[in-house]
Amino acid sequence: MTVTEALANPAIGRPARAPGVVPAARQVALRALRKYIRTPSLCIMAIVQSALFLFSFRYVFGGAIQVGPGLSYVDFLVPSYVATIVLFTGGGIAVAVAEDKTQGFTDRLLSLPVPRYALVLGRTLADSTTNVWSILTTAAFGFLFGFRLPGSWLDGLAAFGLCVLYAVVFTVVFIVMGLFAANAQAAQGMSLIAFVFAFLSSAYVPATSMPGWLQPFSKYQPITPMVDAVRSLLTGSASDVGLALAWSVLLILVFTPVAVFRYRRA
Amino acid sequence: MNVATEPGAVPLLEARGLTVRFGKVTALNGLDLTAPPGQVLAILGPNGAGKTTFVRTVATLVRPTGGSLLVNGRDVVRDPAGVRRDIGLAGQFAAVEPTMTGRENLEMTARLFGHGRTAAERAAAAVIEQLSLGEVADRRSSGYSGGQRRRLDLGASLVGGPRLLLLDEPTTGLDPVSRREVWDAVRGLAAHGTDILLTTHYLDEADELADQVVVIDHGSVVASGPLSELKASIGQDVIEVAVTEPALVGAVGQILERVTLTAARHEPGGRHVSAPAPGGPAELASVIGLLEGAAIAVDEIGLRRPTLDEVFLTLTGEARDDNSNNSDNAAAAAGPAMNGSTR
Numbered sequence: 001m002t003v004t005e006a007l008a009n010p011a012i013g014r015p016a017r018a019p020g021v022v023p024a025a026r027q028v029a030l031r032a033l034r035k036y037i038r039t040p041s042l043c044i045m046a047i048v049q050s051a052l053f054l055f056s057f058r059y060v061f062g063g064a065i066q067v068g069p070g071l072s073y074v075d076f077l078v079p080s081y082v083a084t085i086v087l088f089t090g091g092g093i094a095v096a097v098a099e100d101k102t103q104g105f106t107d108r109l110l111s112l113p114v115p116r117y118a119l120v121l122g123r124t125l126a127d128s129t130t131n132v133w134s135i136l137t138t139a140a141f142g143f144l145f146g147f148r149l150p151g152s153w154l155d156g157l158a159a160f161g162l163c164v165l166y167a168v169v170f171t172v173v174f175i176v177m178g179l180f181a182a183n184a185q186a187a188q189g190m191s192l193i194a195f196v197f198a199f200l201s202s203a204y205v206p207a208t209s210m211p212g213w214l215q216p217f218s219k220y221q222p223i224t225p226m227v228d229a230v231r232s233l234l235t236g237s238a239s240d241v242g243l244a245l246a247w248s249v250l251l252i253l254v255f256t257p258v259a260v261f262r263y264r265r266a
Numbered sequence: 267m268n269v270a271t272e273p274g275a276v277p278l279l280e281a282r283g284l285t286v287r288f289g290k291v292t293a294l295n296g297l298d299l300t301a302p303p304g305q306v307l308a309i310l311g312p313n314g315a316g317k318t319t320f321v322r323t324v325a326t327l328v329r330p331t332g333g334s335l336l337v338n339g340r341d342v343v344r345d346p347a348g349v350r351r352d353i354g355l356a357g358q359f360a361a362v363e364p365t366m367t368g369r370e371n372l373e374m375t376a377r378l379f380g381h382g383r384t385a386a387e388r389a390a391a392a393v394i395e396q397l398s399l400g401e402v403a404d405r406r407s408s409g410y411s412g413g414q415r416r417r418l419d420l421g422a423s424l425v426g427g428p429r430l431l432l433l434d435e436p437t438t439g440l441d442p443v444s445r446r447e448v449w450d451a452v453r454g455l456a457a458h459g460t461d462i463l464l465t466t467h468y469l470d471e472a473d474e475l476a477d478q479v480v481v482i483d484h485g486s487v488v489a490s491g492p493l494s495e496l497k498a499s500i501g502q503d504v505i506e507v508a509v510t511e512p513a514l515v516g517a518v519g520q521i522l523e524r525v526t527l528t529a530a531r532h533e534p535g536g537r538h539v540s541a542p543a544p545g546g547p548a549e550l551a552s553v554i555g556l557l558e559g560a561a562i563a564v565d566e567i568g569l570r571r572p573t574l575d576e577v578f579l580t581l582t583g584e585a586r587d588d589n590s591n592n593s594d595n596a597a598a599a600a601g602p603a604m605n606g607s608t609r
Contacts, residue, residue, distance in 0.1 A: 011392030014427035015380030018351060027377045031363055038365040038406075104359035108422070111325045111355035111432075112378045113347055 018113035021121065028109070028122025029129075032096070036130050043130070046089045050138045053088060054081055057204060058145045065205055075150065078142035079234055080203035080227035083163045085138045086131045087198040087223075090174040091191030093127045097178025098187035110263070120259045124171050131167035135160070151236045159233040162244065166226055169248045170194070172255040179262040203227045222247040276339040278303040278430060278461055279324065283333035286319050286485075293319035295485035296333065301463070301478065303338075303429075306456045308476035309465040316485040317465035318358065321434045324463065325355045338429055351380075354423030355432045360415040361422070364408035368399055368418050371407060372425050379426030386425070393421040396458075397451050413444025417451050424455070431455065433464040437471060449474055469571060481581060489581045504576060505550055506540040507557075508566040515539050517562060525552045531576075542576070543569065 019027075036042050057077055067076040100106045109119055139160070149156045174191060181187035200214065201207070201223035210218055218224055222244075229244035279301040286294040294316045301307050309317050322328040324337055326346040334341065340348040362371045369390055376386035394403045397417045402410060407418055416436065423431055436452065437445040452475055456462055466472055472479050473493065480490040489496060505526065507518050512535060519530035522541040526549050530541040543549045550569050557564060 011395075012389045012425060012427045013381070013385055015351075015385070017380055018347065019378060019380040024378055027374050031366065031374055034370070035363060035365045104357045104361035105363070107322075107325075107327055107357050108355060108361040108375075109378070110327055111350060111353065112375070112426070113350040113380060114378050 018115075019118075021115045021118045024114045024118035025122035025125060028114075028119055029126040032123060032126035033129060035096070036126070042092060043133070046092065046130075046134055047137045050085050050089060050134060051141045054078075054138065054141050054145060057081065061204075066209075067206055074142075074146045075148070076206075076231075077204060078139075078145070078147035079159060079230045080201075082135055082139050082142060082160075083166055083227045083230045084198045084201075084203045084223060085134055086167045086170040087194040089134050090127075090131065090170050090194060091188055093171060093174035094178035094181060094187035094191045095184045096127075097123065097175050098181040098184045101179070102183050106263070116264050117260045119263050120172075120175065120256065123175055124168065127171040127175070128164075128168045131171055132164055135163050135167060150234055155234050155236050159230045162226075162230055162233060162241070165245075165248055169251045172252055172259060176255050176259050176262065179259060197221055197223045201227060222251065275303060277301060277336070278305075278338060279307075279463065280336040281333065282335075284320075284323065284330055284335050285332035286316075286323055286328055287331045293485055294323065294330075297482065297486050299480060299487060299490070301480075303461055304459070305477040306452075306462040306464065306475055307478045307480065308472040309463065309480050309482060310467070310469065310472050311465075311482040311488075312467055315483045317467075317482065318434055319485075320482070321355075321357075321432050321463065321465055324349075324430075325353060325432055326350055351426070352429045353432055354426060354428035354430070356416075356419045356423040356434070356436065358434050358438060360419040362407050362415060362418050365406060367405055368403045368407050368410070368414075368421075369394065371418060372421055375422040376425035381426070389425040389427070393424050396424075396454065397421050411444060412440050413447040416440060416444065416448050420448070420451055420455075424460075429461060431460050431462045433462060435465055435467070437466075437468070502542045502544055502572060503546055503569050504540050504572050505543045505553055506538060506566075506568060506570055507553070507564050509537050509539065510563045510565055512537055514562055517560065518557070518564070521553060521556045521560065521562075525549050525556065537565070540576075542572065 054077075058074055062073040062077065065073055067073055100109075106119075110116075174194075177190045177193075178187045181190050198204075200210075200218050201221060202218065203223060207215060207218045207224060225240045225243040226247060229238075229240040232239045233241060277300050279299060281297050281299040284294050284297040284299075285292070297316070297320065309320060311317050319328060323330055323335060323342065326342050326349050329343060334343075336342075337349045338352045340352065342349050362368075363374075366374070372390035372393055373386045376389045377383070381389055394400055397420065399414065399417060399421065402414055407415060410418065420431075420433070420436070423433075433452065437448050440448065449471070452462065452464070456475070462475075464471075464475065476493055478491065479493050479496055481488045481496075505522060507522070509515055509518055515532050515537065518539045519532060519541075522530040522539060526541045526543045526545065528542040528544070530539055532539040547569060550567070554567060557567075
């Protein structure tokens with residue numbers, strides 16, 4: 001085509017075509033996972049943090065919270081705590097995404113012939129994986145602190161599956177937060193919004209114990225049906241599961257395009 | 267730029283009235299530029315001149331508000347994906363993953379360019395060899411020196427075999443030794459035939475690396491051409507004198523003007539006087555002689571490269587209006603012994 005067709009270094013070929021979505025997403029995901037695994041403060045602290053919170057709820061606040069006759073607080077708490085743990089640890093995702101943006105890594109990725117949605121897909125795959133790790137370790141701590149499955153282990157597995165779905169949903173939401181944050185600190189601050197939804201839900205206290213004016217918010221925001229669905233799956237029922245799935249799909253359908261669009265112009 | 271292009275050769279870069287606005291801020295203001303292939307092009311300008319915006323526009327990270335920009339014949343708006351396959355970007359920050367080794371970083375980027383596993387490994391190995399990163403290639407890049415990290419970043423932009431390498435301020439923030447390392451690497455790439463667009467606010471960096479220079483300010487081109495041509499006007503050495511008392515500035519200025527036949531300048535109330543010296547060392551000797559004859563005591567006297575501010579004064583005939591004189595410009599003026607010693 002031009003004189004520049006001659007390559008600078010004959011050992012470095014020019015790829016015949018741009019990478020496909022899956023191979024590109026895989027590289028993006030591998031890098032994020034390597035960073036997570038090789039940074040002890042990320043993978044260890046997430047576990048310590050989730051264990052500490054669970055310990056505090058279970059043994060500090062738990063004694064003062066009445067969850068109804070015939071149900072111990074630990075059995076009320078652990079399923080919803082596992083379902084919402086990503087809301088506490090997911091701030092790290094927003095921070096990592098914001099750091100990539102401010103430190104030039106996102107610019108590098110965007111200057112490469114990579115499909116834009118591969119960036120979101122790769123990031124989501126990696127962070128969902130680390131979140132499943134959080135859920136697993138948190139569930140293990142739940143059992144350690146006295147939680148027992150009320151139904152069969154198959155029911156337990158179904159409930160765990162739903163928690164994994166939530167992990168993916170929350171991951172996409174935190175990615176969007178990171179993309180909109182100006183820097184890592186802002187991303188950290190923004191991720192506190194998740195705390196509001198976590199605390200103003202039926203996750204840690206029965207929604208009926210909240211003042212009347214707060215109950216509508218608690219009832220109609222997504223986290224309440226999502227945790228209620230996990231609790232009902234554990235007991236072999238399926239109430240709220242439809243609503244929880246609907247919320248999950250809606251959140252993914254809304255936030256994924258926003259993430260792709262925002263990456264495009266990061 | 268008005269550089270003759272071989273008939274039929276596609277210009278590497280062709281900007282026509284390129285305009286980029288961010289809200290009310292105009293970063294590029296109708297920039298016109300044509301760069302033929304086969305060379306190192308330096309975009310020179312002060313902070314805020316629009317250098318980084320230009321590179322980001324070439325890299326398809328910023329969409330032009332107006333005008334057009336072709337990279338290797340491809341339109342950045344209509345065919346951004348095609349442009350991305352032709353370029354390699356090394357931005358102002360070393361965008362490497364610190365928890366990964368140099369080799370892992372290079373192989374990852376090669377895969378993201380579209381290489382298969384084997385080709386990616388081969389490209390990474392070739393870049394490691396080319397940029398002399400062999401000793402540290404299998405260590406995590408978090409332990410690299412500034413120069414090593416920057417070279418790795420440079421390497422990452424090379425693994426896709428780009429036609430055009432974009433380097434945005436490749437040595438900003440580096441110590442003098444690392445700066446030399448990066449210069450050597452860039453020179454090596456250029457010698458192998460890689461086309462390079464680099465931005466810098468160091469005059470000596472453009473001097474070391476570039477075949478062609480484009481000076482921009484306030485988002486448009488102020489001057490351009492082969493460095494040898496520009497040097498006559500902008501590369502002129504400057505005699506600078508520091509007098510013992512501000513009152514002596516006037517007398518010294520007169521002597522400088524009489525010898526160099528150029529206009530002497532000084533900061534109001536300062537003790538420094540300077541003037542471009544087309545005749546170089548010979549004129550310096552005459553000035554010293556005349557100062558002795560007039561019994562004017564000076565603290566310091568010497569010949570130095572012009573600062574970027576002085577270059578702009580020469581090119582535009584007016585001082586830069588933002589007056590954001592910064593240490594970077596001072597470093598460019600400090601001469602070879604002090605190159606890059608800011609920060």
